[in-house]
Amino acid sequence: VIPAGGEGWVPARRYEDMVDDRARELASEAAYVKLRYKRPDGDTSQLLTYALPASALATNAVPRGDFAFASAVAAFGQKLRGDPLLADYTYPQIAALAGPQRDFWRQEFLQLVMTTEGLE
Structure with missing residues (x-):
């Protein structure tokens, strides 16, 4: 981050080339x-x-808590948009990722996900 009015420079990229x-x-x-x-x-x-x-970053642990819920919200948005990366990911899987919720608004999100699943 360079403050407004400051001079900045960009060094050579560390990961310049795409690797297989x-x-x-x-x-x-x-x-x-x-x-x-x-x-x-x-x-x-x-x-x-x-x-x-x-x-x-290598782990087999399933995400939990707020991170899992935020991931589910992002996945839902991508799925609605028709993102090809989520082509095989289903709405019930998104709801399962979000997990059981006690908060009213989060429960509403889960209801929205399952309602959308019924529209496909």
């Missing part, structure tokens, strides 16, 4: 984060870097 699926599976690094900051009373900025290992 097998190379992506074998990659040891999923992301590389660079953050530069300067304390309010400081004169020089500090650079923090972090390489996120791909192994940190």
